[in-house]
Amino acid sequence: MKHRHLHRARHQGFSLVELMIGITLSLLLLIALGSLYLSTTRTRSEFSNSAEQMENGRYTLDALSRELELAGFFGPSGLARSAVTSSPDVCAADAAALGFVGSPVTMPLGVQGFAPGTAAPCLNDLLPSSEILVVRRVSTTPVAAVSAGQAYLQASACPDDTDLLVFGASAPAFKLRTKACNAAVPAELRQALVRIFYLAGCDQCSGSGDGVPTLKMAELDGGTFRFSSLAQGIEDVHFVYGVDMDGNGSPDCYVGDPGTNNAAACTTVAGYDWNTPLNNWRNVTAVRVNVLARTPRKSTGWTDSRTYDVGRGPLVGPFNDGYKRHTYAQVARLANVAGPRE
Template sequence: MTDISAPAFAARRARRRAIRGFTLIELLVAITLGLFLLIGLITLVVSNVTNRSELDKSARQIESGRHAIHVLAGDLQNAGYFGIAATTEYTGVLPAICPAAVADMGYVPKTSPGISTVPLPVYAATAVPGCIDHVVPNTAILVVSRIHTKPILASAKVATETYMQLSNCATDILPFGVAAGSASFPLLNKDCSAVSPLRKVVHRIYFLSSCNECGSDTTPTLKVAELVNGAIAITPLSEGIENLQYDYGIDMDGDGAPDCYTSNPSAPPATETAACPATTPPHVWTDATANWTSVMAVRIHLLARNVDKSAGWSDGSKYDMGLASGQVGPFADAFKRHVYSTTVRLYNGSGQREQP
C-alpha cells in the first residue's frame, strides 16, 4: 500500500472539492442574492426614468408658458404702432375681427387733419368670429392692430400683402395710404422728394384652441390667426395653454396711466367700476369705443398644463385668472399646472397721453 503524505492528501481533497462545484444550498443563496440585486437595479432604473419623464414634462410646460407670455407681451407692447409722431391725432375705431377688405380694418385716411381713422390697438371679441374655430369656451379672444416696425422699400412689396405708407410732406393730400401691394404708393417722406417706405399691416387674433393639430389631438393650444397675403392664416404658438384671460387698465383722467382695471371694456361690470376712483369729469363707462381707446395696460393671466398626464398626481390647487374668471380649480385629472401673469403697458397709446 502506498503511503500518502498529508500535503498530498490535502491537495487531492482540494481538487475533488473544486471538481464537485457548488452545493444546492450555495446555488440557491447565490440566485437569491442576485435577484435582490437585480430588483434593486430595476427599481433604480424605473425611478430614474420616471423622474426624468416628469422633469421633461415640467420643462415643456414651463417653456410653453413662458413662450406664450413672451409672444403676447411683445406684441402688446407694439400694439397701436402706426408709424406716426406723438403729436399726430387719429381717431381709433373698432376693427372688424375677420377683415374681408382693407377698409374693414379701420384704416381710413381723410384729407382733413385729425379725423383720419386707424384701428384701436387692442380689442376683445365678444363672440367667436367666423375666421377661427375650435375655440376653448369662456376664454378671451384678443385682436392686436399695428403696422410692422421694420420698413421696406416700395420695390420689395408683395402684391398680396397689405401695407401702410405714411407721409410727412405738407403737399400730400392724404396723411397715409393703406392698400394691397399691387397698388401704387406715391406718398412722399419729410423732404417731399423721395417716396416713403412701406410697412406691413399687422392684424392678429390671439385665442385658445382645444387642439394643436385638430383632428389628431385634444391638446389645448395658444394660436394666432393673422392676416397674411390677404387671408387669415392660423398658426399654433404654445401647446398646453388651457386658459387665457385679460384685465384691461383704463386711463380715466387722460394722463396715460391706468387708473382702474376691468375685464370687459365693451361692457364693464358694475362690480368692477364701483371700485374705480372718481374723476372730474366722471368717466363714462357706457361708451365702449372710448373705453377701448383708454386702455393703457393689459394684465395677462395664462394657465399652462403638462401635455401628458402624471400617474398618481392629483391637482388640488386653485389658480387666480384675474377679474373675469377669479379662481379656477381644483381639477379632477392628473395634469400638472402653473399660472403665469404679467402686466404689459401699451406704450404707443400711453406715451401720447403722458404729461410732463
C-alpha cells in the same frame, strides 16, 4: 494516494448551498438596481413633464407681452394720436375693412378683446369658452416695394401732399412724400399686421383632434389668415385691461371689459365718462395676462384637487384628473399708447 486526495480537494467548486445563496444575492441586487432605475426614470419623466408646463406657461406670457408692447404702432408720423379710432370686425381681412381711412384720418384700435361666445367664423377651432385678443399695428421695418396681396400704410410728411395717409394694396396709390417733398423719394411703406390670439381644444385638429388645449395665433397674410400653434397645454387665458382715465399714460383701473360701463368699480378718477366703449378701448394702456397651463402628460397617482385664480373672479377647478397645473401672470404695457401720453 493521500497526496493525490489532498490535491484534488483543493480544486473542488461551490456547494449547492453556496450557489443558491449567490444566486439569491444576485437577484436581490438586480431587483434593487431595477427599482432604482425605474424610480429614476419616473422622476426624470415627471421633471420633464413639469418643465414643459413651465416653459409653455412662461413662453405664452413672453409671446403675448411682446405683441402687446408693439400694439398700436402705426408708424413714426404721430398721426395715430389725433386720428379717429375705428373698431374693425374680428375676422376683417380685406384691406378696405381693416379700419384705415385717409379722410378724416382714421386708424383701428391697437388692442381689442372679445368675450367668450363672440362670433368669429375665421377661427374654425376656437374653444367656446375662449376669450379673443386682437392686436393691430404696422411692421416696425419699412419696405421698398409692395408685395402682391399685402396691405400697406403710407403716411405723408410733405405739407404739399393732399392726403395725410394712404392705405391699401395697390402700388400706384402710394405717392406720398417725405419732408423734402421730392417725388423721387416716396414716404416709407409699412405692412399692416393683424394677429388674433385664442384658445383651441386641439393642437392637431384634423379628424377628431388630439384633445390638447393649445394657444393659437391667426395672422393676416395676403388677405387671408394663416394659423400657427404657440404653446400646448394652455387651458385658460384671461385678459384684464388697464384703462388710463386721466390721460397720463398710466392705467388707473383694471377691468375685464372696457366696452361696458365700469363706473361703479373704477372710482379713482372722478368725472371719467364710461359711456363711449370705443373711447374706453382707446384708453387701454396696459394688459394683465393670466394663464393656466397644464402638463402635457398625466402624472401617475396625482389627482388635481386644487382651485386656480386666473383673475376672472370665480376660481377654476378642481379638475380631479392626473394633470398638474400652474397659473402665470404678467402685465404688459402698451408703449405706443402710453408713451405719447406721458
